Amino acid sequence: MATNEESSMIISTEPDSTVPLDNNRVTAETVTGSSDILNVALLVEIQKLHSELIATTEESRKKQEEMLQKLESKTENKIETIKKEMSKKLQSLEALTSEVLKSNDDSEKSNVNLEHVFENVEELEENKTIFSGKEDIYNAKWCLYLKRECGHLGLYVRCDPNAPAETCSIRTKIEFKVLNRNQDVVIRTWECCYQRTEGWGFPSFLEWEDMKKWYLVDGNLRVEAIVTIIETTGLGKKKTRKFDESQNDVSDVILVVRDAKFYVLKMFLASQSSVFKALLLGSFSESTQSEVTLNGIDPDDFHYFLEVLYGESAIDDTTVEGVVLLADMYDAPTAIRRCEEFLLKESKKTSEKKLKIATRYNLEELKEKCL
Template sequence: MTAPMKVFVLKHVFENVPNLKEGAYQFSPTEEHFNVPWKMCVGRKNGYLSHFLDCDQPKTTEWSITIDWEVRLISIGGKIDRRNSELTYESSRNYTSLGRKEFIEWKDMETKFMTDGNITIESHIRIKKMTGIAKKKLRNFDSKMNIFSDVVLTVEDENFYVSKLFLASQSTYFESLLSKKQRGSKKPEIKLDGCKSEDFQNFLELIYGESPIDDETIDGILQLADMYNAGIALKKCEEFLIRYSVKTLKEKLQIAKQYDMDNLKDGVLSRIKNVAGIRSVLSYDVSEMDPSVVAALLQKALSYLP
C-alpha cells in the first residue's frame, strides 16, 4: 500500500534578488496541491531576507490546514540552511501568508547562498490536518461510466455506476444484495441508506485500487467497510492506521476495539514504553476498554515498578 500522506515540495529560483527594494516582495508561481493553491515569496526587510509560504485558498467557506513546513535555502555548492516549523492556516484569519520576517541576514544570504543574483529555495510540506477543503475525486463513478457498469447505486441522490461482479468480489454484503436482484434487460438501480455520498465515493475509490485514505477520510471509510463486510478494505485501513496515521494512540486503541483490529492493537501496545504512555491511552471508564488491552497495560505498569 502506497503511503497516502499529503506531502509535496515547492521549489523556485528567485532571480535578481539584489534588486529587491526595502519592503518589496518577489513571488514564485502558484501551484495547486491537494486542491489548494500555494506559493512562496521572499522579501527585503531591515537587513534580513524574509520568506513566507502563502495559502491562496478562497475564504468563501470555513476551512483550516495544519502543516509541517521545512524550508531549505540551497547554495550552488550544495550547502543547505534548514528551518522547520508547524503552521496553521485558517479562513477566519486576515492573513494566509505565514513564515519568517527575519529568515536570514541579508549579508549572509548574499555571501553564502546567492549565485549571480539568484537564490534557490525549497519548501517541503506535509499536511497534518485539513478540514473544509473538498477532496478531488480520484476516480469517477458518474454517468460517464454507464457503458462499463451493470448496476447503479444511489446514495443521497448521487448515482454511482459500478460493476456488480467486482463489487460482490470485494464485499459479502453486496454479494448477497446483488445476487437477489432479478436478471433483466434494465440495469438495476439500488438506493443505499445509512451513509454519506462522500464516504461512499471514498470507499469505492479504495476498493477500486486508489489511495483515498487519510486521517480525515478514514472514519467514514471504516464505517462502510465494516457495514459492507469488505475485508480487503478493512485491512488497508488497518495498515494505514499502523503505518501512517497521526491519530493518538488512545484513538487507535478505540478504533482497534470497535473494528476488531488485533494488529493495530498490538502495534499501539508495542509503542507504549513508560507510565506516561499508559496514562495517555487510559479512558476515564476502564470498563469501556478492551479487557485484553487493560490487562496488557497493567502488566506493563507492574514492569515499571522499582
C-alpha cells in the first residue's frame, strides 16, 4: 500500500515532453501549431509581395508603352509636318519660278527693255541707219536702230549673241512704242526668231513725213522696245561638262528640263541641295522614279547650275543671274556662295544691278558693299 508521500510524488511527476520556460509551459503540439501559422503568414506575405511586384512591373510596362506611344506619335507628327512643309515648298517652286520669269522687275531673262532717244533724225538720208548703244542682257548684246527707206521710218531690234553656238536661236515677241507730241503712243508688235546676228522689226513703221510732222521733238525721236524672250537654244557660255547619255553608267536618275535630259547622281545632288534631298531621297513619289521632270526653268541655266555644283567654272556675267536664281530656288548654299564671290570680285555689272541681285537673293555681303 502506497503511502501519502509516494502518492504525492506520483501526482507531481511532470511529463517528459514538457519544458520549463519562465514559469510558462509550451507543449510540442503548441510549438508545431505556431510554426504552421508562421509558415502560412510568411507565404501570405510572400504572395502579397509577389503580387505587388507583378502589379508594379505591369504598371511600369504600361507607362513605358504609353511613353513609347507618345514618342512615336510625336515623331510621326513631326515627320508629317516636315513632309507637308517640304511638299508645299516643292509645289510652289513651279509657280514661283513662273512668276519670276514673267516679272519685268524680277528677271531680265523674260523681258529685254530697250529705250533710246535718236537725235537729229530729220537729217537722216535715204537708206541710212542710226544705232543706239548696245546693252549686254541675257548672254547677248541688244540695240535699237532706225532706218530711212522708201519714204518710211523703219524700226528694228538687233541681237548679237555673246557666244553663239552652231544652232543658236532666240524666239521672241517685240513690242515697239513711239510717243508723239500729244503723248499718244503708236504700238506695233512682231513675233520673230533670231537665228543669227540680225535685226528684226518694221521697215514701214511710219510714213517719214508723218514722223517728222507729229513725232519729232526738237529733231529727236524717242523709241522704246520691249522684247519678250519666249525660248532660247544654244545661247550663252560654252558648256564644259556633259550631263547627257554618256553619263548613264555613273548616274542613277534623269532630270528632264523641257526637252533636255540631265543624267545625275541623287546622292550628290542631295548633298548640295535640301530641296533635291527631299525630292530625290525623301518620301515623295519622285524618289522612286527613274526620270523626274522639273518645270518652269531654263535648260541652259540648269546646265550651268549643275556645272557649278560639280565644281566647274561656269559663272560669268552672262550666267550668274540664272545660276543664282536656281541656287536660291533649290537651296544650294555652295552655288549661292560662289555666285556672290563672283559678283564681289570679278563681275563687271553695275553697282545698281549688283544691288538688285543682292536684295533679291539676300546676298548680305554683296549688299553691304553696294551700299
